[in-house]
Amino acid sequence: MSFNGYGVWAIYRFEMARALRTVWQSIVTPVITTALYFVVFGSAIGSRMTEIDGTAYGAFIVPGLIMLSLFTQSIFNASFGIYFPKFTGTIYEMLSAPVSPLEIVLGYVGAAATKSVVLGLIILATAAFFVPLQILHPMAMLAMLVLIAVTFSLFGFIIGVWAQSFEQLQFIPMLIVTPLTFLGGSFYSIDMLPPVWRTITLFNPVVYLISGFRWTFFGQGDVSLVWSLVATGGFLLTCLGVIAWIFRTGYRLKT
């Protein structure tokens, strides 16, 4: 046996089953949240905002909103998926099974990314109810959605391995990812910031992700598409490197 496909499929199905058990809250929550954002930002505030680069404000925030959920849900799904067996002790079975690190990651991260891509599409569909949407590069949009979902699921997997309590599990998403996303141009163009803050913002990696994703909708972003891809690819490779190290050393998985 050189590749344990049954093993990957078992993990993937287990993780998907977990989401399907709570399918109600998995779908209803994001739909309601998105609707709220559109009522507040799209209608109430958006009606007084001017167009940004020729795009109505309500439409402009759609890519940022999808990214916000994609980041947090990818991290949450993947980190919880690997943290919970550690917490209950059922991880013993994973460690004693003939599955390679690659197969474990494929199962967990594949399932987490699938869930957040589906969620992203649900949010997109919800948004289409509120604002007229045009997607210039739909294939690129889908590719970007998948790429970022995978990257942040990998990141979530790392957090899940690292965390030793439920508080720690929430720590990085709450204290780092959400602020960076809000400050990363989810709801505004960074051109709207004063020059000093614009420069500082360029050090926020999330800017590049949101900008790239926005480009697939409207054909323009805050930074050039190349930089967006470089930033996403760089983050992806970093996460893969950390995960390789985790499995080589057994960090917080094995003694």
Add this chain to the structure above:
Amino acid sequence: MAAPPVLSITGLTKTYASGLQALKPVDLQISKGEIFALLGPNGAGKTTLISIVCGIVTPSGGKVLVDGCDIIEDYRGARQKIGLVPQELTTDAFETVLATVTFSRGLFGKAPNPAHIEKVLRSLSLWDKRNSKIMTLSGGMKRRVLIAKALSHEPEILFLDEPTAGVDVELRRDMWALVRELRDQGVTIILTTHYIEEAEEMADRVGVISKGELILVEDKTTLMQKLGKKQLTLNLQEPLEALPEGLSEWPLELAAEGHEIRYVFDANAERTGVPSLLRRLADLGIGFKDLNTTQSSLEDIFVSLVHEEGRAA
């Protein structure tokens, strides 16, 4: 041992990051189809040893071969052959019995086989509960689920870590029956236990581990003879200052300031010497108020073995 070893452990050591030396170099060979019981007090290294073989703990040194597969270099080959039932009741909560057992089979790289899963669940009286969520089951039922998971991928070696700790009599009997049935199918079984009764009932060979050292590996029958020692205590009506001449045939001991006579004898022997001792006491007019016999416990054996080790060192 005619059969080739299905498990071969050479010079296996483990020192945890905390500096605790959980295993001193351990060597052990287990033959195919054997039932091996690993006895030892808490913290002796039983679980560490099992965890290393199963891939949950990384060894510090030494070599382990499972049916010829190195547990590090060919971990897939080694782990496929192993089923593990852990000591703790670590189960999922929200999954159904059928789902979790099916999951285990897939995880171990085996193609789906609903007929085999059904057979395993039926043999553990879990079939009726197959659609129940695990969290609704009793502790004993959860233990059965763990066994079903371990058997889902048809392992050649089954590890049972304290299988009957906190388990009711019925389940214990079922488990023993199951172990025998598995042995008849050629499965090698390695179990850890506190209970000498369990080793006596099931094992072919017994290993005693203490402070990370495998201090004894013996056929069960040999060990049982050592465990067969009993002590008779007689509470005397009148204290004795010394043992009378007439009792010199028995290796007796006077204790509790002359209020007790103690006699250690072999319960398995044809002649224990107890009836004749009692007759002689009556002849000598030594009366006793009460008498009791105690079996030397596993704990006593551990203590004496460990002491012997200490003296030898």
